[in-house]
Amino acid sequence: xxxxxxxxxxxxxxxxxxxxxxxxxxxxxxxxxxxxxxxxxxxxxxxxxxxxxxxxxxxxxxxxxxxxxxxxxxxxxxxxxxxxxxxxxxxxxxxxxxxxxxxxxxxxxxxxxxxx
Amino acid sequence: xxxxxxxxxxxxxxxxxxxxxxxxxxxxxxxxxxxxxxxxxxxxxxxxxxxxxxxxxxxxxxxxxxxxxxxxxxxxxxxxxxxxxxxxxxxxxxxxxxxxxxxxxxxxxxxx
Numbered sequence: 001x002x003x004x005x006x007x008x009x010x011x012x013x014x015x016x017x018x019x020x021x022x023x024x025x026x027x028x029x030x031x032x033x034x035x036x037x038x039x040x041x042x043x044x045x046x047x048x049x050x051x052x053x054x055x056x057x058x059x060x061x062x063x064x065x066x067x068x069x070x071x072x073x074x075x076x077x078x079x080x081x082x083x084x085x086x087x088x089x090x091x092x093x094x095x096x097x098x099x100x101x102x103x104x105x106x107x108x109x110x111x112x113x114x115x116x
Numbered sequence: 117x118x119x120x121x122x123x124x125x126x127x128x129x130x131x132x133x134x135x136x137x138x139x140x141x142x143x144x145x146x147x148x149x150x151x152x153x154x155x156x157x158x159x160x161x162x163x164x165x166x167x168x169x170x171x172x173x174x175x176x177x178x179x180x181x182x183x184x185x186x187x188x189x190x191x192x193x194x195x196x197x198x199x200x201x202x203x204x205x206x207x208x209x210x211x212x213x214x215x216x217x218x219x220x221x222x223x224x225x226x227x228x
Contacts, residue, residue: 004159033216042206042218043160056214091159101148101210102167107159 025094139207
């Protein structure tokens with residue numbers, strides 16, 4: 001398919017476990033964004049990559065959150081020592097240009113993380 | 117700081133009637149405004165955006181939005197609602213730091 005894909009779609013973790021969430025952006029897209037969407041809320045920005053460079057990580061809530069995009073395509077969001085407050089849907093989006101408002105972001109279906 | 121507000125958690129409309137989903141914004145400088153729709157278990161889908169130009173913006177699936185600078189609003193509208201329009205709608209603003217700031221969402225329910 002030509003869209004953004006994410007895996008797994010659902011993840012249940014015990015508190016304290018580490019998790020890794022994968023995002024496959026649209027091929028050739030320069031920009032990649034991660035968002036966190038808590039239940040009943042709008043998505044909140046976590047971090048931004050332009051190709052392999054992480055240019056903005058101001059939204060990461062703690063140092064337990066880490067993201068990478070080593071080859072400028074697939075990205076992984078890792079959460080260490082998960083806590084219950086990490087339970088949310090994690091959305092990935094990609095865009096064909098560097099971060100500008102004129103180019104829309106295409107969102108993946110998200111990964112729903114539940115921390116018990 | 118840039119922000120958007122969606123004052124209605126839920127909007128109920130009968131099929132065939134016009135619908136409006138409200139959004140107000142607060143920005144410094146020129147606003148870049150967006151509407152996205154989210155269906156259950158699916159990612160957000162882009163509907164339309166206002167960057168500059170005409171105040172009436174037309175988007176996907178027959179939706180349109182009117183940018184009103186004096187009222188700082190960007191309400192989403194559709195002349196005739198469909199049951200399939202039932203979903204969660206998010207207004208968003210592009211902030212100066214290069215991020216999309218989303219509202220809390222409005223759940224639209226269209227009944228036959």
